[in-house]
Amino acid sequence: MEYLCHVKHLQDLQEGKKIVLTIRDLTPGKRKYLARVARVEVSRKPEALAQWDKLWAHSVVGYKDSQPWGMKVGEELGLLVPGKPYDDIYQALAKM
């Protein structure tokens, strides 16, 4: 499976940390790009890339990281994030 995500800073993606991301499914078809929220682990190691899902990270302006990450979903957190309209989504994700 392949996914994409957008992050505030590309350096926020770090190996060895569990982070909450909004991930979008890249499976071709009508439902491509639909989103869900998950706690994930990411890695640049070749074995992770081979065994886990592939994650393409994009920056805050949509710049696509040239190399994909290996991603392992640790916990599915549903579709929505608790918060009020216009709250900072990154802070809200970090609280989950």
Add this chain to the structure above:
Amino acid sequence: MSTTGNAIATKTTEVTRDQRSFVERLQKTGDVKIVDKQVDWDLELGAISRRMTEIDGPAIVFKNIKDYPGQSIFVNPISTWRRAAVTLGLPAHASIRNIYDEYIRRDSNPIPPKEVKDAVCRDVIIRGKDVDVTELATPLIHAGDGGRYLGTWCIVVSKDPDTGWMNWGTYRFMLHNTQYLSGWPFAPSHLGRMLREKYLPQNKPMPVAIVIGADQSSHLASTSSTRVGRDEAMLAGGLAGFPIEITKCLDSDLTFPANAEVVLEGEILPDKIAMEGPYGEYPGYRSGEMGAGILMKVNTICHKKNPILSMDCTGYKDCSSTVTALGGGVAIRRSLERAGVPVTGVYVPSEGAVHLCIVGVPKGGKEITQKVLDTLTGHRTYMTKILVVEDDVDIFNLGEVIHAWATRCHSGLAKLGGDMSHTHFQEKLGADMRSTNFQELEGSRGGTHIKYVEGSAQQLTPCYDQEERPRRAGAVAAFDVSFPPAWDPTEVPIKARFNCMYPEEIQKKVLDNWTAYGL
């Protein structure tokens, strides 16, 4: 191409009553192409549309979209002045000045809508758990966007629960999941203020409807920069010249144009959010304003059989910047008139992406430039560059305006003002500039008048950094594009132009004999 000059007023024809008849009208004027070849909604459709916009080409109807048989998308309805003219029932070649004049005339004569019982969009009704927004053809418009944008050329309907005012606005919405859309109406927008002031304090969901593929008068009214409380349905009627038929939603008392192709009904949730953006927007950039949007739960979808959805392929010279040039320009003119500025015209060229405003005045100078600047820096400060131009310059002719700006505005004269208390601005100015401690401009001469704002700037403005955007902090520069009023009139430079440097009899002789010269 539309001309920029003072064309003779042209006769209008009846304005079209729905999107399909508008497409037919555009076919007659040569301003739309029909694409029957299959295109992929995943970037291909967006790439074609973006290129067409950038070459000032016609609108497009895509009739064969991968995964979505039977559905079509009408792209870039009003991203040229020709199509703006056709929208108002003017000949496609009408001048920009004619289009402005006609818009102002109709804007001044609103016509109340007529409520009808049913809507043509109810061939298909999907409700509750059966709702799946991915069943509507929704493109990924630009590579790198946060998601697929369904709401681009749309009318978002909301209602003030206290006053009953029904707001029609155009705000972006993207697919989050099958029953949810995330959106980003600018927080100080009418919808944003209504949500924050009237619904969130009670923790109540706000009913909304997203309307796609309506008549262009309604879309044009929806994009206008009207004051709070003004009925956009009445404005749409005024622009059309006849009452717009409206009808009630199935789940709420919100009303929308009954001729629309697709309507999504739902509510903005007060206690849930989702990722929104980033998105390539009307300033011509994807600026990274993502991360602070709103979330809509879709409860009902209604659409015509084989619907034609509408889309603005946003970016440089898109529909947003063209129609805002029109409605926004007129709104700015009214604001200036209310403030007592003797304005002779306002032009917001689409090339300036709703950041550049040209204000025509009989006589320039320091006082009037400052007054224009102060008037246009209110609770929503969208313009970042304002050129105050004397009326010997045709404000609709960008070549003339740039020539005047480059040659008449003294680069060494500047005035700083506004909210400069934030240390960020102090840092931006730098030690050298701070130490100069800009003084009041001497005499009546204007220059570059800069005003810093906090809390009202447009977050999409590409030159603002990631620290400024959340605070809606920014600055506006107004340029006095005139020679000093105090200069001796006999010493003011004379334009080296055909109509200024030759006696009238020589001009007439040259013009009369132009073809005889073999030219």
